[in-house]
Structures are given as C-alpha cells and as structure tokens.
Amino acid sequence: MRMRFDTLFGRLFGVLLVAIVLAHLLAFFWFHHYGPPPAPPSRFSAELDGTRPPHPRFEPRPPRPWFGGPLVPLTFQFISLIIAAWYGAKLLSRPIQRLSAAAERLSENLDSPPLDESGPREARQAAHTFNLMQQRIRQQVQQRGRMLGAVSHDLRTPLSRLKLRLEQIDDHKLQGQMRQDLDDMIGMLDATLSYLHEQRTSEAWQLMDVQALVESLSENAQDQGADVQAQGHCAPLHVQPMALRSCLNNLLDNALRYAGYALISLEDNREQLLIRVIDHGPGIAADKREAVFEPFYRLEGSRNRNSGGVGLGMTIAREAAQRMGGQLSLEETPGGGLTAVVRLSRTPASL
Structure with missing residues (x-):
C-alpha cells in the first residue's frame, strides 16, 4: 500500500519512524565509538606485551568519558520518543480542536466564517463536510423564515377582512368574542415572526x-x-x-x-x-x-x-x-x- 504523508496516519507514522531511527543511530554510534573492544585471544598476547605490533582489530579506542555508558543514548531515545509522541498527539488533536471551536461558533452564529479546509486529508474532509452542513443549515433557516413570512402575509389579508365583516354582526357578545379570537391570531403571528427574527439575528459583542x-x-x-x-x-x-x-x-x-x-x-x-x-x-x-x-x-x-x-x-x-x-x-x-x-x-x- 502506497504511503500517503498528507494523512494523519502518514504524518504520525513518519514522525515516530524518524524519532526511532535517529535514536538507534545515536546509540549505534555511541557504543561503536566508546564501547570496549572484544577480549583478545591468548595467541595475541605478544601483541599486547608490545613485542609485536598490535593487530588492527585491537587498536586502542578513545578513552571512555564518565558519561560514556548507556545512560546518554538511552536518555536520548527516551526524550526523542516523548517529543515524537507529543507532536503526534498534537497532530491528532489539532483538527478536532478546530472542528470543536467551529461548532461552538456555529451554535452562536449561523453566519460565522467557514472552517479553513487545510491540513491532512482527514482534516480537510471533515472541514469540507462541516462547511457544507453549515451552508445547508443556513439555507434551511432562511427558507423557513421566508416561508413563514409569506404565510404570515397571506394570513393577514383574510384576518383583516374578517375584522371588517365583524362590524356587520348584530350580536355584540359574539362580535366581541370573535374580535378577541382574531386579535389572538394576529398576536400569535406577530410573536412567531418576532421569535424567528430573534433566532436569525446575530450581533457583535x-x-x-x-x-x-x-x-x-x-x-x-x-x-x-x-x-x-x-x-x-x-x-x-x-x-x-x-x-x-x-x-x-x-x-x-x-x-x-x-x-x-x-x-x-x-x-x-x-x-x-x-x-x-x-x-x-x-x-x-x-x-x-x-x-x-x-x-x-x-x-x-x-x-x-x-x-x-x-x-x-x-x-x-x-x-x-x-x-x-x-x-x-x-x-x-x-x-x-x-x-x-x-x-x-x-x-x-x-x-
């Protein structure tokens, strides 16, 4: 399978791979440079006594410093893996944090700016889907507002005609009851439109x-x-x-x-x-x-x-x-x- 380094998996794998390779290269160099030579066989004792020149295999190595043991490479390995894990966690959490912040802005304001479609492939796909969702929600809210506004306008005309025709009713008690019902209907229309306007309105702090x-x-x-x-x-x-x-x-x-x-x-x-x-x-x-x-x-x-x-x-x-x-x-x-x-x-x- 071809590796894709524009994905979260590819980037995280690459970071960890580089950290592991660098840590092992340092350890190899450290032990190769300061590690003790293997014990010579007995037949080379003359070489060690100085009677014969030393074999190239057993040439003396630089003296090991006080910090020349395994502590330094192991510490470097530990620190490099911690840094790689921290950076990998940042890679994984950053798109989620951006998406969470955008969702919070959307909950407060439908007209908030769209999410930046950048980063790894998964983050771009999530941002694109989120922006499509925001656009569809905004369109649905606008469509609902237009529909209810049209319904309210269409209902006001017959309600106004009914109020005029009430004057032709001789029963004053019935006339008052019907007028109250019509006033309630008009009040409900006005309150509903005001409520919808409050939902759509966004303003600066x-x-x-x-x-x-x-x-x-x-x-x-x-x-x-x-x-x-x-x-x-x-x-x-x-x-x-x-x-x-x-x-x-x-x-x-x-x-x-x-x-x-x-x-x-x-x-x-x-x-x-x-x-x-x-x-x-x-x-x-x-x-x-x-x-x-x-x-x-x-x-x-x-x-x-x-x-x-x-x-x-x-x-x-x-x-x-x-x-x-x-x-x-x-x-x-x-x-x-x-x-x-x-x-x-x-x-x-x-x-």
Whole structure:
C-alpha cells in the first residue's frame, strides 16, 4: 500500500519512524565509538606485551568519558520518543480542536466564517463536510423564515377582512368574542415572526453599561404608567445589546402582565452579573417553571393566555440569554411571586 504523508496516519507514522531511527543511530554510534573492544585471544598476547605490533582489530579506542555508558543514548531515545509522541498527539488533536471551536461558533452564529479546509486529508474532509452542513443549515433557516413570512402575509389579508365583516354582526357578545379570537391570531403571528427574527439575528459583542440600560427600561415603563423600580449597581459588561434588551423587555412584560409590579435588581461580582426581575404575582409551581420556556406553552390558572400574551416571551428571553453565554432560570419570590434570574458571565466564551 502506497504511503500517503498528507494523512494523519502518514504524518504520525513518519514522525515516530524518524524519532526511532535517529535514536538507534545515536546509540549505534555511541557504543561503536566508546564501547570496549572484544577480549583478545591468548595467541595475541605478544601483541599486547608490545613485542609485536598490535593487530588492527585491537587498536586502542578513545578513552571512555564518565558519561560514556548507556545512560546518554538511552536518555536520548527516551526524550526523542516523548517529543515524537507529543507532536503526534498534537497532530491528532489539532483538527478536532478546530472542528470543536467551529461548532461552538456555529451554535452562536449561523453566519460565522467557514472552517479553513487545510491540513491532512482527514482534516480537510471533515472541514469540507462541516462547511457544507453549515451552508445547508443556513439555507434551511432562511427558507423557513421566508416561508413563514409569506404565510404570515397571506394570513393577514383574510384576518383583516374578517375584522371588517365583524362590524356587520348584530350580536355584540359574539362580535366581541370573535374580535378577541382574531386579535389572538394576529398576536400569535406577530410573536412567531418576532421569535424567528430573534433566532436569525446575530450581533457583535459590545462593552455596555447594563446599569444604565436597566434604569432606562425602568424609566420608560414608569412613563407609560407601570410600576417598575430598579436597584443595585454593576460595572460595564461585554454583551450583545439587542439580545440583552430583548431578554429584559420580555421578562419585564411578563412580570407586569401578571403582577402589575416589577423590581429589577442588579448583583455584580468578579465572575458574573446577576439580573433579577422580581414580581409578587401568583407565581408558578416549581414543576412547571421549566415548561414555560417551551414555545406557546400555556399554564392553567392565573398565568395563562387569558391574561395576555401568546407564550413566546419567556422562550425569546431564555434564547437571548443563551446567545450571550448566560442562563435564565425562575425562582420563587420570598413572600410569594416569581423571580426571573439572568446570569451573565464576565468572561463569555465568545470573547
């Protein structure tokens, strides 16, 4: 079989072969140069006594130095094999590390640059396959977005006509019920498109004054008549501004919808920033807190769609936090209510 040195196997085999050959050549030279001559037979004793000239086979060799034993060549062999093994491990792990880093970038941004198709044959094949996968995923997401946008546009027209025809119904109770259903359908379309837009959107990281953002959100809500307070301090943080604003807006809307009051609290330390959106509303049972992050999930009781919303706000908020390398979880507020906790690391993986 013809050896291919553009493969991982060929390169690793070549490195180990060179190391072994060099180590054995050194050992051969060392022992040949400093090794003792074989014991002469008795018939050559005269040569050793000086009465006859020495036979060329038994000419004296250079004196062996203190380091002339087997320790030096064996040590060289050991070190050379360690270096070869280390370099071979680097050859094997480097393509995997590159592929892992590219997969992490892809999980955060579908428009991340493609993987460089260089290196050994296996690495080139893996990079080429990965780039094809990224291209197909991007095309599928774009196609889905176009399809849903077209569906939304096509549905808006008959829904608008239905709202106009509602005015011809004399039964005011039925008219109100049908108008509410149509408003819910339009709201679901708008929320779905917003959710898909959030999934497709990618933005650069920026150093942002999160405290100023929180205070701005609080003041804007107060100007609209909502009861929103902000407390705490924090240093600027590298974030994706639109993602953070979207996350906090959805959490704030959720708190105001079900409790009529919200407190945004900041807690900063060297490792992470904690942003809490606290309300004293009906709360959510512990076994249902993860379920509310599912799209269109509706709770029974006070926190359901009858109170407003279509069930995408919490989904959008969590995915926005995850795009920034953070976490979003729900906890019970002391004294009753719900607390949404956003944890943002001060050393995100994307930087």
